[in-house]
Each structure stands twice: as C-alpha cells, then as structure tokens.
Amino acid sequence: MTTSxxxxxxxxxxxxxxxxxxxxVKTIAEADLVKLAAEVxxxxxxxxxxxxxxxxxxxxxVELTIALHRVFSTPKDNFVFDxxxxxxxxxxxxGRAPDIHTIRTYKGLNGFLLRSESDHDxxxxxxxxxxxxxxxxxAAARDLAKEDSHVVAVAGDAAFTCGPTLEALNNIAETxxxxxxxxxxxxxxxxKNVGAIARYFNALQTHATYASVRNSAAxxxxxxxxxxxxxxxxxxxxxxxxxxxxxxxxxxxxxxxFGPIDGHDLPLLVRTFEHLKTLNEPVVLHIITEKGxxxxxxxxxxxxxxxxxxxxxxxxxTDLSATPTCSDIFGRTVTDMAKADEQIVxxxxxxxxxxxxxxxxxxxxxxYYDVGIAEEHAALFACGMATKGxxxxxxxxxxxxQRAYDMIIHDMALQHLPVRLCMDRGGLSGDDGPTHHxxxxxxxxxxxPGIVHMQPAxxxxxxxxxxxxxxYEAGPSAIRYxxxxxxxxxxxxxxxxxxLGKAIVxxxxxxxxxxxxxxxxxxxxxxxxLLEAKGLSVALINPRFIKPLDGAVxxxxxxQCKVVCTFEDHVLHNGFGCGVIELLHDxxxxxxxxxxxxxxxxxxxxxxxxxxxxxxxxxEAAVEKVMRHF
Numbered sequence: 300m301t302t303s304x305x306x307x308x309x310x311x312x313x314x315x316x317x318x319x320x321x322x323x324v325k326t327i328a329e330a331d332l333v334k335l336a337a338e339v340x341x342x343x344x345x346x347x348x349x350x351x352x353x354x355x356x357x358x359x360x361v362e363l364t365i366a367l368h369r370v371f372s373t374p375k376d377n378f379v380f381d382x383x384x385x386x387x388x389x390x391x392x393x394g395r396a397p398d399i400h401t402i403r404t405y406k407g408l409n410g411f412l413l414r415s416e417s418d419h420d421x422x423x424x425x426x427x428x429x430x431x432x433x434x435x436x437x438a439a440a441r442d443l444a445k446e447d448s449h450v451v452a453v454a455g456d457a458a459f460t461c462g463p464t465l466e467a468l469n470n471i472a473e474t475x476x477x478x479x480x481x482x483x484x485x486x487x488x489x490x491k492n493v494g495a496i497a498r499y500f501n502a503l504q505t506h507a508t509y510a511s512v513r514n515s516a517a518x519x520x521x522x523x524x525x526x527x528x529x530x531x532x533x534x535x536x537x538x539x540x541x542x543x544x545x546x547x548x549x550x551x552x553x554x555x556x557f558g559p560i561d562g563h564d565l566p567l568l569v570r571t572f573e574h575l576k577t578l579n580e581p582v583v584l585h586i587i588t589e590k591g592x593x594x595x596x597x598x599x600x601x602x603x604x605x606x607x608x609x610x611x612x613x614x615x616x617t618d619l620s621a622t623p624t625c626s627d628i629f630g631r632t633v634t635d636m637a638k639a640d641e642q643i644v645x646x647x648x649x650x651x652x653x654x655x656x657x658x659x660x661x662x663x664x665x666x667y668y669d670v671g672i673a674e675e676h677a678a679l680f681a682c683g684m685a686t687k688g689x690x691x692x693x694x695x696x697x698x699x700x701q702r703a704y705d706m707i708i709h710d711m712a713l714q715h716l717p718v719r720l721c722m723d724r725g726g727l728s729g730d731d732g733p734t735h736h737x738x739x740x741x742x743x744x745x746x747x748p749g750i751v752h753m754q755p756a757x758x759x760x761x762x763x764x765x766x767x768x769x770x771y772e773a774g775p776s777a778i779r780y781x782x783x784x785x786x787x788x789x790x791x792x793x794x795x796x797x798x799l800g801k802a803i804v805x806x807x808x809x810x811x812x813x814x815x816x817x818x819x820x821x822x823x824x825x826x827x828x829l830l831e832a833k834g835l836s837v838a839l840i841n842p843r844f845i846k847p848l849d850g851a852v853x854x855x856x857x858x859q860c861k862v863v864c865t866f867e868d869h870v871l872h873n874g875f876g877c878g879v880i881e882l883l884h885d886x887x888x889x890x891x892x893x894x895x896x897x898x899x900x901x902x903x904x905x906x907x908x909x910x911x912x913x914x915x916x917x918x919e920a921a922v923e924k925v926m927r928h929f
Contacts, residue, residue: 308400309345312338319394321368321419332369332565336361339388340593344612346400351608351730352410355591355601356385356455359485359562363453363586364388366568370576371449377421377437381430381454381464383412384606385483386420393419403730405905411734425734426699427672428461430454431480435467438475449479449576456484457649460671471581472553478581479572480554483562485590485601549583558585563592602652622787625780626723628758630655632765633692633721634662642690643769644668648677654694654723674699678706678718685716690769697722697737697779704743711775712747718775719768725754725779726818726868727897727911732904738897740779741845742873751776751799752845754817757788760797760843767797779845781818781868802849808838811925812856812863816842816875819866819895825918826864830925845875848882857883857890862928864893864921871896893924 310316314327315338327335339361347354365388367378373393380386390408391399395417401407412420422433434452441448458464459482471478549556557575560567568586575582590605591597596615597604603615610617637643637659644666645659651669660667670677674695681691695703700722711718728735744752751771755761761780768776795803802814811830815823820841827837838856842849857863863883865876876894883890895916902910911917 308397309342311342311396314338315342315391315396318392318396321373321393324365324368324392329566332365336365336565337593339365339391342391342396342399343387344594346402348610348612349400350403351606351610352403353384353387353606354594355597355604357387358592358594358597359588359590360385360453360483361388361592362563362565362568363481363483363588364392366565366572367451368392369569370572371451374418374421376449376451377434379422379430379434379437379450379452380412381424381452381458382427383422383424384410385453385455386412389419390417393417403732403904405903405909409732409904410730411732423734425732426702427458428463430458431464431467431471435471435474435478438478442475442477449477451479451481453481453483456482457672460649460673462673462675468549468552468554475581476579479575480581480583482558482583482585483588484559484585485588553581555580555582556585557582559587560585562586562588622784624783625758625761625785626653626655626782628761628790629694629721629723629765629780630658632762634659636766636769637663637666640690640769642688644684644689644691646670646677646681646691646693648672648674648695648699650694650696653696654721656694674702675706678703679710681718682706682710682714682716685718690717690719692719692721692768694721694723696735697725697740698728698735700740701743707744707750707775708747712749715749715774717772720775720777722777722779724782726781727902727907728782729907729910730904733901736902737779738868738870738902740777741867741869741875744777745846745873745878749774750846753778753843754845755780755785756815756817756820756841756843757792757794758785759788759790759792759794761785762790763794763797764843771799779817785818786821797843800844800847800849802843802852803841804838804852805841806837806839808836808856809859810835810837810861810929812838812840812860813866813921814840814842814853814863814879815866816845816868818868819916822895822916822918822921823866826921826925829918829922833926835929842875845878848878850882850886853879853882854886854888857888860890862891862893862925864895864925866921867894867896869896870899872899891928893921895921895924
C-alpha cells in the first residue's frame with residue numbers, strides 16, 4: 300500500500316532540516332514560521348503514512364508547539380504534554396526530525412514522550428490526566444530550589460474529564476504562583492468528547508460575547524471609575540464576566556483565564572506566551588485547534604486518524620481486508636446479546652472506536668454509556684447499575700483498567716457485583732509500547748477474591764465466553780483478549796461449552812504437559828509438534844480460565860508427566876504460570892514447571908514477532924527449556 304518504514308526516509312523541508320536544537324526555532328524569521336509549520340505537517344503526513352501513529356492530534360498542535368519553543372527554552376523550561384501522543388512535533392523541534400520516519404518501529408522513536416529518549420522530554424506518559432499533577436510537582440520543586448524556569452502543562456479538553464486533572468486544579472493556586480496550563484480544545488479525545496465539561500468548553504469557544512469580555516472589562520473600569528482605580532481592575536473584570544458566566548471554571552480554582560484564542564495563529568500564540576511568562580500567577584490559556592488540520596482525510600474522520608496504521612496519502616484509505624479483530628467480534632457479539640437481553644448495557648471510557656462499541660452505540664443508543672476518560676467513575680457507575688439487576692459490560696483496555704483497580708477490589712469483588720470486565724489489548728500492544736502493553740492484568744486480578752478471569756484460544760471460544768459472562772451472576776468476571784485476531788478461526792467453528800473453571804484437554808501425553816493460554820495456545824501447538832518429532836509423548840491443554848484454575852486436570856498431568864510448560868502473553872511474575880506453580884505446590888506435586896512469557900521489565904515498542912523472538916516467546920525457546928529435563 301505504501302512505502303515500507305525501512306525504505307529511504309522522506310526528505311525534510313529546508314527550515315525543518317536546519318533545526319538541530321529548539322534554540323534554532325528562535326533564529327527563524329517570523330515571516331517564515333508559517334512555512335515551518337507547513338513543512339512539519341508535510342513530514343508528519345508522509346512519515347506516518349508508512350508507520351502509522353497519532354496523526355490527527357499532532358497535526359492539531361503544530362503552531363502551538365512551534366510557539367512554545369519560540370518563547371521558552373527546553374530543557375531548562377519544562378513542557379508536560381498530557382498523554383504525550385501529540386508530542387511528535389516536539390520531537391521534531393528538539394533534534395529528532397531526521398528520525399521521525401522511524402516512529403513506533405523497533406529501535407526507532409517511541410510514539411509517546413520518553414525521559415530516556417531526550418533531555419527535552421521532561422515527563423513521559425501514555426495515559427490521560429497526568430500532565431497537570433506532574434507539571435505542578437515540577438513547579439513546586441522549582442520553587443523549592445528558587446530557580447527561575449517555566450513549567451507549561453498542555454492538556455486537551457478531554458483530559459479535564461479525568462479525576463487526576465480536577466484534583467490537580469484544586470491544588471495549583473495553593474502550591475505555586477508561576478504555572479501555565481494550555482487547554483488545547485478541539486472537542487475530541489479519541490472520539491467526540493462527552494459530558495458536562497465538554498459542553499461547557501464548547502459554550503465558551505462559541506460564545507462571541509464571552510470572547511470579548513476581557514477587553515471590554517478594562518474599558519468598563521476606566522469609564523466608570525477612572526485610571527485611579529486600575530488596581531481594582533481584576534475584581535471588576537471578574538464581576539463583569541460573572542454577570543454572563545456565574546461559574547467560570549478555572550478562575551474559581553484560582554487560575555487566571557485567557558482566551559479562547561485561535562490555536563493556529565502563530566503570531567498571536569507567540570505574543571500571548573511572551574506575556575504569560577511575565578506573570579506571577581497561575582494561568583490557563585484556552586486555545587481552539589482543529590484535530591487533523593492540514594490533511595483533509597483527517598479532518599473528515601478525526602476518530603480514525605487519532606491513531607491508525609499505514610495509510611494511502613492520497614485519500615487516507617487503509618487496508619480493510621484484514622481478518623476481523625477481537626474488538627470487532629466483541630462489539631458485534633455484545634450488541635447482538637443486548638438485543639436479546641434488555642438488561643445488558645455497554646459502558647466505555649471514551650473508547651467507542653477502539654473497543655468497537657460504536658456498533659452498540661449505533662444500534663442500541665439508549666443502553667450505551669460513554670463516561671469520558673474516567674475509568675474509576677466507569678467502574679463505579681457499572682457497580683451501581685449491577686446493584687439494580689442490570690448486566691454491565693465494561694469495555695476498557697487492559698492498560699487503562701489499571702486505574703480502576705481499587706474499584707475492582709473495594710466495590711465489585713467485596714460486594715460480589717456481577718460487572719463484566721472486557722479488557723481489550725490484553726497482552727502485547729506492539730507499536731504503542733510499554734504504556735499500552737496489557738501485560739499486567741493477570742497479576743493484578745489474580746489476588747482478588749471471588750473474581751473470574753478468562754482468556755479464549757480462538758474466536759468462537761471468545762464469543763462463547765462473552766455469552767457465558769452474560770449469565771454469570773455470582774460476582775465480577777473478566778476476559779482478556781488481544782488487539783487483533785486470535786488465530787483467525789471462523790466463528791462458525793464448533794466450540795465446547797464453557798464451564799466455570801474447566802480446562803479443555805486437546806491431547807493426552809505422558810512425557811510433557813503443555814498449557815497454552817489464549818493467544819499463545821498456537822505456540823503451544825507448535826511446541827508439541829517439535830517435541831513429538833524428538834520422540835516425546837506430549838499433552839496439550841487449553842486452560843480457558845486463569846482464575847479459578849482447573850486443579851483436577853493440571854494435577855493429573857503434572858503427576859503423570861516429567862515436566863509442565865505454561866505459555867502466556869503476560870509478564871511471568873505473578874502471571875498464569877505462577878498460578879499453576881502455586882496450585883501444584885499446594886497439592887504436593889513436585890513436577891518442574893517451565894514458563895514462557897514476558898520478562899520482569901517494561902517491554903519496548905516494536906512488531907510483536909520481533910519482540911517475541913527477542914524475549915524468548917517462541918516454540919523453539921519452549922523446546923529448549925523442556926528438553927533440559929530429558
């Protein structure tokens with residue numbers, strides 16, 4: 300479809316190619332800054348067409364990022380980007396433009412900001428709602444050291460639906476007098492923003508009277524009181540605004556509000572930042588931007604171009620011939636189940652596209668709930684519904700479900716509430732890297748009393764598990780599934796019924812017992828063939844359940860075989876294999892257990908086949924471990 304990421308990198312424009320440090324941005328003639336913005340956009344569109352990535356968000360912050368580097372000086376000054384998926388332009392202006400074509404590829408630039416990648420990346424992220432708290436901590440540390448630097452937090456309007464963001468707002472005015480928040484308002488997170496805060500921001504940016512209040516307030520002061528009372532201007536200004544907006548959000552938190560202004564007007568942004576850096580009070584600058592600006596396909600479909608794979612530059616089209624993903628199957632299955640069961644509802648935290656609940660939203664809008672980027676609230680909301688007999692399916696990526704962990708223990712499990720946790724991206728998330736790999740959910744759910752946790756080894760088994768969950772009422776249940784397909788099995792293929800805590804024995808054996816969980820069941824099958832070629836008798840088991848484990852089956856094979864080997868797309872520490880070891884130990888079985896899974900480290904970004912070979916998640920590695928016992 301497109302030129303591969305490993306081919307000749309796209310040429311950079313003359314202005315962009317001359318930037319080796321952010322100080323070079325300051326040397327460009329003001330009249331040429333618009334040309335620089337155009338070169339940045341061209342580089343983004345051409346490079347990301349090969350690698351994929353967060354195109355729309357970065358196209359929207361080109362002028363903002365140029366203005367920031369024009370006025371401030373990193374790394375002395377600190378920029379903290381919420382989520383940091385819109386940090387590609389920052390990377391380009393801090394000497395990494397020649398490598399932008401490597402973004403999200405193995406050994407290339409990371410798709411988010413990383414402190415280990417550059418001194419100019421003052422804070423790494425990958426989840427929403429972190430910027431204001433982290434930046435405020437930096438500002439407090441600066442104040443303690445009596446340093447004269449600036450801290451700027453850049454957060455999208457969607458980040459203000461996050462609990463941590465609102466908690467930070469509550470603390471800013473009490474902590475520092477020198478702090479800049481940029482509210483990058485484009486009405487989108489990944490999908491269209493929802494809720495009262497989104498409506499509030501939209502009202503601000505569309506209300507013509509409010510946009511001119513600040514200027515008219517100064518005239519108002521002078522007309523009625525003269526210049527002698529200029530020291531009261533701020534109070535009068537507040538009163539004038541409150542006649543129109545009695546609850547101006549930010550100034551109630553103690554931050555002086557500026558805006559909204561055009562976030563693509565470079566001269567205006569530069570002048571504004573030059574003014575804001577002179578103030579000795581915490582401020583918020585509200586800018587209006589277009590997600591996807593400069594590329595019509597991204598403007599036409601902001602949700603798709605928030606983050607995507609390779610695409611054709613001409614029209615933005617992507618490969619639609621791929622096998623249906625687990626997300627596709629999930630969206631379709633839960634929607635169909637809900638049509639037959641009026642108690643089923645679907646809940647997501649700003650991810651209708653990623654979780655494919657957009658299908659449910661379209662066909663059953665009255666039972667679809669998007670709560671914004673607020674995973675903790677989503678979990679509690681689901682708990683409340685469950686107390687009334689509703690059957691909530693809560694769809695949140697494995698990596699984002701970590702934020703709701705307290706609710707899973709304190710609210711779901713402790714009260715035996717039947718909330719269905721549907722954890723997309725369970726396992727390696729490839730190009731997105733360590734902030735998005737779902738490699739910890741087995742570990743954090745395994746200790747929770749009463750929870751049921753499953754992982755399917757095929758697409759029809761996935762559907763069967765979802766249907767089983769709909770009828771399980773004894774407490775919370777969870778299912779983890781990968782970003783793409785499992786093994787491409789037709790949904791028409793037969794599947795054995797799901798029984799609580801029961802594994803499926805696919806093949807008997809007396810020398811080796813292979814237990815392949817979920818997506819790695821195919822690897823266990825490959826290992827079986829290799830071991831049988833060496834003359835060994837090999838048993839093959841699909842565990843289905845992570846918790847509770849099938850003790851009877853696992854004990855039987857551990858007693859009759861010389862070695863057991865487990866496979867999991869998860870870190871080995873406190874993972875599925877650990878559960879098997881604990882079960883056998885408690886049963887007094889001393890058969891050795893070898894484990895295939897991810898190491899005790901944050902796995903880098905890259906294509907799964909590269910990373911799996913690098914870290915020993917292969918059939919060959921499994922054979923080597925098993926054969927040590929023969």
